[in-house]
Amino acid sequence: MSSAAVERGPVRALISAMRPVQWLKNILIGVAPAAAGVATRPDIVRHTGAAVLCFCALSSAVYLLNDVMDLEADRRHPDKRHRALAAGQLPPAVALGAAVVLALIAYLIPLALWQPEGLYLIMSLYLGIHVAYSLGLKHVAVIELGAVAAGFFLRAYAGAAADHIGVSSWFLVVIGFGALFVVVGKRSSELRHVGAGRARRVLADYSPEFLHSALTMSATVVVTTYCLWAFDTSSGGLSLARHHIVPVRLTVIPVAYAILYVMRAAEGPQGQSPEDLLARNHTVQILGAIWALLLWIGIYA
Numbered sequence: 512m513s514s515a516a517v518e519r520g521p522v523r524a525l526i527s528a529m530r531p532v533q534w535l536k537n538i539l540i541g542v543a544p545a546a547a548g549v550a551t552r553p554d555i556v557r558h559t560g561a562a563v564l565c566f567c568a569l570s571s572a573v574y575l576l577n578d579v580m581d582l583e584a585d586r587r588h589p590d591k592r593h594r595a596l597a598a599g600q601l602p603p604a605v606a607l608g609a610a611v612v613l614a615l616i617a618y619l620i621p622l623a624l625w626q627p628e629g630l631y632l633i634m635s636l637y638l639g640i641h642v643a644y645s646l647g648l649k650h651v652a653v654i655e656l657g658a659v660a661a662g663f664f665l666r667a668y669a670g671a672a673a674d675h676i677g678v679s680s681w682f683l684v685v686i687g688f689g690a691l692f693v694v695v696g697k698r699s700s701e702l703r704h705v706g707a708g709r710a711r712r713v714l715a716d717y718s719p720e721f722l723h724s725a726l727t728m729s730a731t732v733v734v735t736t737y738c739l740w741a742f743d744t745s746s747g748g749l750s751l752a753r754h755h756i757v758p759v760r761l762t763v764i765p766v767a768y769a770i771l772y773v774m775r776a777a778e779g780p781q782g783q784s785p786e787d788l789l790a791r792n793h794t795v796q797i798l799g800a801i802w803a804l805l806l807w808i809g810i811y812a
Contacts, residue, residue, distance in 0.1 A: 536663065
């Protein structure tokens with residue numbers, strides 16, 4: 512059945528607008544504890560799980576707000592017009608009310624944690640940036656790229672904050688520019704696939720050449736700093752529990768190939784976005800599985 516034919520009742524429309532599929536992004540919260548070799552500790556599992564629940568609720572609140580603010584633009588978009596709000600299946604007032612409730616739930620969850628101040632700070636930064644994005648930053652070229660990328664970065668940092676884990680400088684740079692790589696790749700895909708006239712307004716301020724340069728720059732930084740992290744044997748590295756350093760160093764191979772594959776697809780005729788590739792492309796998924804296996808062997812075996 513095509514998305515145009517989907518009929519939703521009030522509850523189903525609200526759940527759809529909360530975008531539960533996007534909750535997969537919250538896997539990033541587990542990156543810091545997993546790479547630090549402490550992901551299996553009961554207290555870390557509890558704190559990480561609470562942080563994931565927080566960001567599921569908080570990100571859904573942000574999606575609802577953003578859909579309300581983008582209502583007219585989404586109705587003109589070839590794909591977004593089928594979203595619950597744009598399709599008229601969810602009243603804006605209900606969406607805004609649900610967004611407030613979800614945000615309150617997100618802020619109540621950390622009360623069960625030990626010293627949740629760090630997580631509260633990350634959550635507040637995330638909420639503040641994305642509210643500003645919904646209210647106008649989305650129309651400011653380049654700045655909007657950083658605002659979206661910050662969502663990925665803050666998710667990864669939230670795992671460290673919730674579990675009170677120290678992170679290395681290389682970790683922060685890899686996550687930050689990796690997030691920028693994903694966002695720029697998505698914009699490049701939108702510009703090729705949908706076009707500036709029918710997609711988000713800010714695309715009119717980008718050229719294919721600029722996005723190509725930004726994608727190349729972010730990819731270069733990601734691969735370089737990931738290599739520096741993987742080969743770092745000092746006490747300042749992210750993981751202090753690397754029992755087998757060789758498998759960790761070998762992870763640079765699937766990372767580099769995945770970056771190249773995503774760049775090729777994002778700039779190809781079909782303009783495939785990194786998010787779509789991660790969700791549907793078997794080559795990228797296999798490279799990701801190899802990366803995860805090597806990292807697990809290096810840190811936990």
